[in-house]
Amino acid sequence: GAVPTRVGNEARAAVEEFFPPSHGLAVFYSTGMEAVEFALRVARQVTGKKGVVGFNGCMHGKSMATARLGWPNALATLPDFHSLPYLPERSEGEILESVRSTLATESIAAVFLEPLLGSRGGYIPSRPFAEQVSSLCAERGSLLIVDEIFTGFFRTGSPFLHRELGLTPDIVLIGKAMGNGFPVSGVVVDRRHPIAGSMLPGSTFAGNPLAASAVLATLREMRAHDMPAKVHRIEEVILAGLNGLTELGVALRGKGALWILELPTSMRVRDVMAHILQHGVIMSPTANYIRLLPSATITIEHLTDACRIIREACRAQRDTGR
Ligand SMILES: Cc1ncc(COP(=O)(O)O)c(C=O)c1O
The missing domain is CATH 3.90.1150.10 (Aspartate Aminotransferase, domain 1)
Incomplete structure (x- = not known):
């Protein structure tokens, strides 16, 4: 995964065309879970904080850590992980209150949000709610990480749902549709947060030429259609x-x-x-x-x-x- 290839560079450029110049593709992975794990490491390293916030019902993967963020994972009690009650069990006002108090009382590196509950009830938060979560993160120095692994690349109509919610996340997680069935994911990071070796980017199959070819072909095909x-x-x-x-x-x-x-x-x-x-x-x-x-x-x-x-x-x- 560490050797640069022409097709890998082209796939990277094709992904980055979907994002503003402020954001770059840090790394490709094969599964969504790996992308989320990497985002956890980036957030901790960038902020120097340990805590992470997720919302119940948001799906981020099934590793010990990613499943702990928003999914019932009775097998892992991880310190510094805060899984907050979410829609539809709580109103947006109540959820915001719990985000506010968690960010105020704990040292939180990042808040993870799935913009549509794709593995639960399909709920989408309102734009004012999303904007307030974003403002709270900015005020407290926590990163906002939006998981668009399911919703990204036109699945819900626009290229990315977070834009309809008025968000400019620090990190956007991408996957699924961009490989058109081939296992590939990626982590798009605000360039203000440089990637360091200590964040452990990459893995054996990360950005392999076959995956990169699948991304390139899929994104070109998407561009060719309305x-x-x-x-x-x-x-x-x-x-x-x-x-x-x-x-x-x-x-x-x-x-x-x-x-x-x-x-x-x-x-x-x-x-x-x-x-x-x-x-x-x-x-x-x-x-x-x-x-x-x-x-x-x-x-x-x-x-x-x-x-x-x-x-x-x-x-x-x-x-x-x-
Ligand atoms: C929004 C979201 N994030 C992350 C994941 C995890 O992806 P993977 O199963 O490839 O690890 C999923 C899987 O369904 C997902 O829907």
């Missing part, structure tokens, strides 16, 4: 096709091409998933949520049909559950 328009059309079809599910007690939350169905307790996720899969639609379950993540290349006919199958699966479950 991605916001494509994703907007996907959103319209999903809303038209699935909004009616609220009548069955199914909540629909999300944005662009990232949607989460929250099923009522009377419906079993496993059975709904089995029905949907049997009819040829692949979705992704987590807890009592089902995620619909169409690719940008999906045809409107396929998507409309998928929505019909999802509606039928939920109706069938409602009827057997009666």
Whole structure:
């Protein structure tokens, strides 16, 4: 991973085109979790502080540390990790209060935020909330780290959701869509925070030529299409096709091409998933949520049909559950 390659440099430049000149790609990795771990090291080194704040329900990975940030990880009690209650259990006002008091009383290196709860209920915080978290970080000398591994590169319509929330994070974590299925992630850092060897950047497969080629090809392809328009059309079809599910007690939350169905307790996720899969639609379950993540290349006919199958699966479950 340490040897520079031409394709690696081109992939780096292609990523950086998506960011203002103030921010640069510090390093590629293979998985999201590695990117988050690196961000933890950068934050501690840059600020000289140890504490980190995450929000319950935000997914940042499954290593001991990343899972401790926002996920139930009974196996790790790490010192200096503060996992704060979040949406929908608390109001934005209450969450801000807990951020304010944690930053005031603890020595916090960074606050981690997933801008859309992609592995939980699909909640997106309001812009004023996000801006206040950012201001609190700036006041207290803590870094703001936004995890766009799931939401980045047009998944929700715009290149990055944090911009719609009015944020200029110190670190943006990227991954998933930029490899179009190939495992690759990256860490984009404000250039005011130089990367030092003591932050342990890189790993065996970080930025390998195959991963770099996947990034380069994917980002070039994205540039060749009107991605916001494509994703907007996907959103319209999903809303038209699935909004009616609220009548069955199914909540629909999300944005662009990232949607989460929250099923009522009377419906079993496993059975709904089995029905949907049997009819040829692949979705992704987590807890009592089902995620619909169409690719940008999906045809409107396929998507409309998928929505019909999802509606039928939920109706069938409602009827057997009666
Ligand atoms: C927002 C977010 N961050 C980080 C991760 C962790 O990525 P990985 O599973 O590649 O380690 C995920 C995985 O789903 C994610 O959705």
